[in-house]
Amino acid sequence: EFAIVMAAVAVSELCSTIFASNISPIARLSHSPTHTRNLLLLRQNNCKSPTTRLVVRAARIESKGVPLKSRAPYFEIPEPLTGKVWTLDDFEAYPALLVMFICNHCPFVIHLKKDIVKLTNDYIPKGLAAVAISSNSTATHPQDGPDFMAKEAKSFEYPFPYVYDETQEVARAFGAACTPDFFLYKKDGRRPFELAYHGQFDDSRPNNNRPITGRDLRLALDCVLSGRPVSFLQKP
Numbered sequence: 001e002f003a004i005v006m007a008a009v010a011v012s013e014l015c016s017t018i019f020a021s022n023i024s025p026i027a028r029l030s031h032s033p034t035h036t037r038n039l040l041l042l043r044q045n046n047c048k049s050p051t052t053r054l055v056v057r058a059a060r061i062e063s064k065g066v067p068l069k070s071r072a073p074y075f076e077i078p079e080p081l082t083g084k085v086w087t088l089d090d091f092e093a094y095p096a097l098l099v100m101f102i103c104n105h106c107p108f109v110i111h112l113k114k115d116i117v118k119l120t121n122d123y124i125p126k127g128l129a130a131v132a133i134s135s136n137s138t139a140t141h142p143q144d145g146p147d148f149m150a151k152e153a154k155s156f157e158y159p160f161p162y163v164y165d166e167t168q169e170v171a172r173a174f175g176a177a178c179t180p181d182f183f184l185y186k187k188d189g190r191r192p193f194e195l196a197y198h199g200q201f202d203d204s205r206p207n208n209n210r211p212i213t214g215r216d217l218r219l220a221l222d223c224v225l226s227g228r229p230v231s232f233l234q235k236p
Contacts, residue, residue, distance in 0.1 A: 066175040068232065072097065072185045072193035073173035077133065077163035080146035081153045086131060086161050088193070094129035096224045097193050098217075100160075101171060101181040103136045103144045104152050109180050111206045113156060116180075119201075119214045120159050123221050130160035135171035136179075182217055186224045196224050199234035 076087045091097045100116065102109045109116075120130045136144035146164050153162040165171055174183060182201060185193035197220035204210040216235060223230045 066183070066195060066198050068196065068198070069194045072099070072183075072195070073170070075165075075170045075173070077165055077170060078146075079153075079161045079163045080150040081162065084161070086163055091129040091131070091193075092187075094127060095187050096123075096128045096196075096221065097185040097187070098123075098128060098130040098160075098221075099174065099183040099185070100130065100132045101135060101174070101176040101179055101183075102132050102162075103134045103141070103179050104148055105136075105141055105143050106179045107206050111204070112180060112201050112212060115212045115214055116201070117156055117158060119218065119221075123218075123225070124159055126221075126225050128221065128225065132158065132160055132162045133165050133170060133176075134162070135165040135168045135176065137168075184217070184220050184224060184230075196220065196230045197234060199236060203235075 072088060074088045076085055078085050098120070102116075116132075120128065124130065134144055134149055138145040142148075149162055149164055152158075176183075180201065182197070182199065183195060184197035186196040187193045197217070199216055199220070201217050202210075202213050202215045204212040220230050220234075222228075
């Protein structure tokens with residue numbers, strides 16, 4: 001028997017990112033206008049009955065806390081557009097690495113998409129490396145599959161690789177909880193990448209009428225690339 005816990009909020013306010021496995025399938029729903037994250041949890045019970053029961057109740061979570069200064073997890077992920085397999089080692093020469101968990105269908109990603117491209121185009125010449133990762137299950141969101149990812153990357157001229165985490169193992173390793181989820185790492189010489197910022201792009205959300213500026217992430221990038229400390233006050 002399965003019990004499904006669903007966030008009791010309007011569908012139009014949500015963006016779902018599916019982190020599923022054979023053992024504990026989890027789907028986390030991203031930013032609501034109140035800056036909380038919404039959780040959709042599929043939990044397997046021990047009941048032997050072959051029937052399925054749907055249980056609905058409200059469930060909200062904040063962005064998963066990942067300790068600052070934690071090391072970037074190693075990864076090897078294919079890029080649907082080119083077929084290249086990208087690894088963490090490909091970015092070793094850069095002083096900063098921006099890892100973005102996004103997907104095609106999420107309204108919160110769609111809201112920021114052009115500005116994410118603009119931000120990365122602004123900072124790549126300054127030494128930033130960036131990679132976007134989609135970990136969504138194609139069983140629930142076929143529009144987030146590799147073929148559509150390749151079309152998306154080409155259509156919007158992503159200046160960064162857009163890679164597909166089919167097993168969701170990389171999302172779990174990073175502690176990604178939703179889309180969009182931004183992880184900014186800094187690197188000093190030969191030392192491993194260390195997490196400097198895990199927070200929002202800015203205060204703008206779909207339908208809240210606030211301008212998209214990228215202020216929070218840009219401030220963090222300016223600090224990292226200039227060698228200044230990033231504030232510990234980071235909004236999810």
